[in-house]
Amino acid sequence: MVTFSHTDQGTAAAQWNAHGLGDLEQLDLSRVFTQGTKLVVLAAHPDDETLGAGGLIHQAVKMGLEVTVLVCTLGEASHPESATHSPAQLAAVREAELEQAMALLRAEAKASGAVHLRCLRLPDGHLPSHATEIGAALREITEDGPFVVASTYRSDGHPDHEVLGRLAAKICAELSLCHLEFPIWYWHWAAPGTEVRWRHWTQLALDEQTVQAKRRALAAHTSQTQPLSSLPGDEVLLDSQFLEHFHGPREIFRLTWPGDKDAAAASQVFDELYAQRPDPWNYKDSHYEQRKQEIMMASLPRRRYRSVLELGCSIGMQTAALAKRSGQLLAVDASAEALAHAGEQVTGMEHVSLRQATLPGQWPHCDPASMDLVVLSEIGYFLAADELAEVLQHCATVLEPGGELVLCHWLHPIEGWPLDGKAVHRMAGAWIWEAAVVHQEQDFLLEILRKPAGRHGS
Structure with missing residues (x-):
């Protein structure tokens, strides 16, 4: 199991780009979203969906698709030593930020697609113990027509992220659905010169309108991208170097086509x-x-x-x-x-x-x-x-x-x-x-x- 901290120096986005991140195979959404397809984005915490798939959500809405964003926790454990916010207060703040971010992605798409938001309110940091409930919720959503499922990456290094990736992979294999996995913390702890997995993933090109819409949606997650206060325990969680991984003209996905199996x-x-x-x-x-x-x-x-x-x-x-x-x-x-x-x-x-x-x-x-x-x-x-x-x-x-x-x-x-x-x-x-x-x-x-x-x- 990978161990890391958000306070680690981490790998800079420039290093990934220098090793050829922009040379990955292009993801063609016209092949992914066939007629009548809907998108569900499965995230562990508010901001995961915007970091890893904000551009995908924006592009799907522009194409007129229905998008359901299923967020499993309200991220109340993001600042456990906070001097100013209790977990309940953090949950309320982060839920409001999530709603604002999704509203921004929907409004700026200026299209007929829709974004539906659903929060399971499970305990932050304990999702591996709630796999049954998450699986049931995802199955309930995907029963309503053909779906593409986007989830956090199964080997992202964060237990909450990983359990969602494995669950989504299992359900997509059973239902023969397309599965897109988006890494988040992987970009922080992995090293492009020694890691080999990423070279077999795909990139979704984001036009300038989508890049700007995603940046505004990320900025809506203020509790994560700015300090809660100047007091110890309220430090910024996602600093500017980390956010550089998600401000660029592409999103990276591990793609599993319908019918294909893997490990x-x-x-x-x-x-x-x-x-x-x-x-x-x-x-x-x-x-x-x-x-x-x-x-x-x-x-x-x-x-x-x-x-x-x-x-x-x-x-x-x-x-x-x-x-x-x-x-x-x-x-x-x-x-x-x-x-x-x-x-x-x-x-x-x-x-x-x-x-x-x-x-x-x-x-x-x-x-x-x-x-x-x-x-x-x-x-x-x-x-x-x-x-x-x-x-x-x-x-x-x-x-x-x-x-x-x-x-x-x-x-x-x-x-x-x-x-x-x-x-x-x-x-x-x-x-x-x-x-x-x-x-x-x-x-x-x-x-x-x-x-x-x-x-x-x-």
């Missing part, structure tokens, strides 16, 4: 699959699967490995084979059902550990440069592009110089997921690593990449 769906999807069929890919009986595993094992450059990480171990057939050539082996899968079967394959192998984890968010703790082999087989296309980029970055970090990364993937279309095998290997191939093994057949591609000596990251 948020993995655990449920695969638990259901394994419950229906304990061996859904027929690993135990398929000649193709057995032969592919034998080719992979025969292709490993070393006879034995000290420490191995297997990502996506499924029912453990490959795990058992790797265990015979490993000093220590950690095997990870998103499905508890699959791991139960994997446990049967490695019974008595005390040097093997199994762990349930949904990647990349639950990446297992491993010391940097502690592994000499990482196996990423047949799971890369069950991640969105930014998730795969993050997983690959983690792989690079945990591998020792000279360590090896095994990639093996089916080359035919993968329905319901945004990537395919070729795309997975193409992303990994962007690294300047030595290709120790390349084996391609009509059905699958196997590559073993070796991390250069002296390299501690990607």
Whole structure:
């Protein structure tokens, strides 16, 4: 879990721009908002909706769309040491600011669209304990016609923001809705030179009218953008450097198209699959699967490995084979059902550990440069592009110089997921690593990449 404070120096907007934020793929709202579509913006606190999606709201209203802004708390915990405002007083102030900001965005659009505001008034800072209520409210809204859902980003670093991103992702996957996630605190704590996720997001270009309307709406959140008073505890929360991330001619969104799945769906999807069929890919009986595993094992450059990480171990057939050539082996899968079967394959192998984890968010703790082999087989296309980029970055970090990364993937279309095998290997191939093994057949591609000596990251 990321830890940060609003008082930290943070990353300046200029750094993000210098690393190519303006080069991201353009978000085409004519594709996002099909005929009859409405927009719901899910925010944790008053000002989140304006910071991350004020431009989107303004543009949607200009297009004549109905917009519902669902705010879960009134932000009463923003100044816990305030000498002048109690939490109840802060809640009242922030609700009034929210209403003013939304009125400004609606009025300045000068169009037929509408903005509906709904506040759940849940306790600020405790939204993870209220996921059921938030989910029910979001489902109730999205029942009324086709919707695009915009929410705070699921890995934003703030627990209230993250729970909304995960909830929205789950509901959008179930209802086949378009999901836009807007980062807020990510821009403050992340570093563009080492972070990789953002390079796979999209940018919404904002015209000058929208930029100015958003700035005026942000200024309406006075309790956050100005000090409450000159007394200790009333200091400004969102300073000018932080606001620079949101004053520019673009908004950045993580986009998931309707019907596409990502890591948020993995655990449920695969638990259901394994419950229906304990061996859904027929690993135990398929000649193709057995032969592919034998080719992979025969292709490993070393006879034995000290420490191995297997990502996506499924029912453990490959795990058992790797265990015979490993000093220590950690095997990870998103499905508890699959791991139960994997446990049967490695019974008595005390040097093997199994762990349930949904990647990349639950990446297992491993010391940097502690592994000499990482196996990423047949799971890369069950991640969105930014998730795969993050997983690959983690792989690079945990591998020792000279360590090896095994990639093996089916080359035919993968329905319901945004990537395919070729795309997975193409992303990994962007690294300047030595290709120790390349084996391609009509059905699958196997590559073993070796991390250069002296390299501690990607």
